[in-house]
Amino acid sequence: MPKGWKWANITEVTSKITDGTHNSPVNLPIGDYKYVTAKNIKTLGVVLDNITYVSKEVHDEIYARCNPEKGDILYIKDGATTGIVTINTLEEPFSLLSSVALIKPIKEISNKFLCYFLQSPLCYASVRDSMKGVGITRITLKQIEKWDVPLPPLAEQHRIVTEIERWFSLINIIENNKEDLQTTIKQTKNKILDFAIHGKLVPQDPTDESAIELLKRINPNFTPCDNGHYP
The missing domain is CATH 1.20.5 (Single alpha-helices involved in coiled-coils or other helix-helix interfaces)
Incomplete structure (x- = not known):
């Protein structure tokens, strides 16, 4: 490890790790609260294409256990896109399906640094390797809770995030043009x-x-x- 860094269990740097409802509720093109599933989770944020809605009663029951807030980390843990992770960009409360894990970083860690670590080839490859086998299409919350995170000092986390985003911005300029x-x-x-x-x-x-x-x-x-x- 680089000087000043430390391996930390993910439960040491988060206040909650959970997932959405395990029962697929009635969801319609119109309703009271957005219903976010794995199809809405993209690397750059929550995409609302083809979003559906649930009633207030259904939402209240789901949100009591799984309460995503802006800045939390959303991690796909079920299906072919397992390993895709993003930071929640929505201001409003919404309901979440169990295919997505909710990870709430504590204030003493950069949520962007943790998200970039989870997006890294090191973490992604490890997760995908753990899914090898017949019929294995998911990871569990218990598996996530065993993950270790390479933790730099907080100021260095912010510097790393700034440098990552500078390079990603240049790459996006090239891609867009x-x-x-x-x-x-x-x-x-x-x-x-x-x-x-x-x-x-x-x-x-x-x-x-x-x-x-x-x-x-x-x-x-x-x-x-x-x-x-x-x-």
Whole structure:
């Protein structure tokens, strides 16, 4: 471990680890509270495409045990997308299905640092390896509670998060401008070729053998022509 870091059990840096309802409630296109499932959990946040709703009575029962708040970590623990994790970006309360684990970091740890650790190849590969076997499509809360987290000092956590986000921002700029980049590459290649055939790509050396002399060496019967379009 780097100097000043320590391995910590995830239960030491969280106040709650739970999951949503294990009974699929009636959910409709309209209702009182949003009903979030694994399909809504993406790396960049909670996506509300095709969101459904549950009644207040159903929500109150679910929320009494599983109360996601803005800044909490949402972790898919069931199905093909197990291991996808994000920070809750919704201001409002909502109901959660059991396919998603709710992880509440304590104030003494950066929620973004913990989320980035859970997104890291080290953690993701370990989780996916633990699911190998016939019919294993999930991890349990008890498994999550055994996880260890590499914990730097809090100030270093914030510096790490800032640096990660700086690099991710640059990557996103490249990704978002990929088509423009391809156009620029094509135009640049054309310009390079244009410079090349006009003698502007490299400096000319007066000591070089002239093209006429080269043609004479290739064909002693060569006769120069002043026609600019001579083949």
